[in-house]
Amino acid sequence: MNSLRCLTSTRYLVNKLLLSTPAQSSNLILPTLLSGKSYQKFYFSREFSKKVGKMAFSQDELKKKLTKEQYRVTQEKGTEAPFTGEYDKHYKPGEYKCVVCEAPLFKSDDKFDAGCGWPAFSATKDKTAVAEHDDSTLGMKRTEVTCSKCQAHLGHVFNDGPKPTGIRYCINSASLKFKNSK
Numbered sequence: 792m793n794s795l796r797c798l799t800s801t802r803y804l805v806n807k808l809l810l811s812t813p814a815q816s817s818n819l820i821l822p823t824l825l826s827g828k829s830y831q832k833f834y835f836s837r838e839f840s841k842k843v844g845k846m847a848f849s850q851d852e853l854k855k856k857l858t859k860e861q862y863r864v865t866q867e868k869g870t871e872a873p874f875t876g877e878y879d880k881h882y883k884p885g886e887y888k889c890v891v892c893e894a895p896l897f898k899s900d901d902k903f904d905a906g907c908g909w910p911a912f913s914a915t916k917d918k919t920a921v922a923e924h925d926d927s928t929l930g931m932k933r934t935e936v937t938c939s940k941c942q943a944h945l946g947h948v949f950n951d952g953p954k955p956t957g958i959r960y961c962i963n964s965a966s967l968k969f970k971n972s973k
């Protein structure tokens with residue numbers, strides 16, 4: 792009975808902390824209240840909820856929603872094999888959305904054939920559509936591109952695109968969902 796009361800009190804305290812403290816503070820306090828595994832589970836679910844914002848998909852939901860390749864590319868920063876993606880040679884008019892959260896990312900007007908084996912765009916749909924991050928994996932210095940809304944991995948951006956932007960967004964087809972323009 793005492794242990795049940797103790798567990799209930801701990802849960803109450805944790806819920807109060809969740810609702811009332813900023814993430815940084817609760818991340819310092821909670822490890823002292825929860826055992827290692829419980830804290831890890833809590834921490835990662837909280838970080839994940841922040842990451843996807845209103846979409847708030849769980850990892851299980853994402854695994855059901857996405858194909859294995861879409862999950863590997865968007866959630867594990869994978870890269871599809873060149874010349875294999877659905878949109879590599881795809882030039883229909885429309886827009887390309889994030890396959891995870893469906894945020895509009897690129898327009899077909901900005902798509903061009905870079906001959907690299909992945910869909911290439913010279914611009915994003917708007918300035919805030921994607922976020923850029925330094926990437927020094929695989930012994931290279933590159934700039935990773937993610938969806939601003941859900942942080943899904945999209946690909947990389949390079950400074951060897953066509954004029955006038957001179958930019959080449961090299962994007963995995965597996966991160967995209969095409970919508971025809973009407």
Ligand code: FE
Nearest residue numbers: 889892938941
């Ligand atoms: Fe997204």
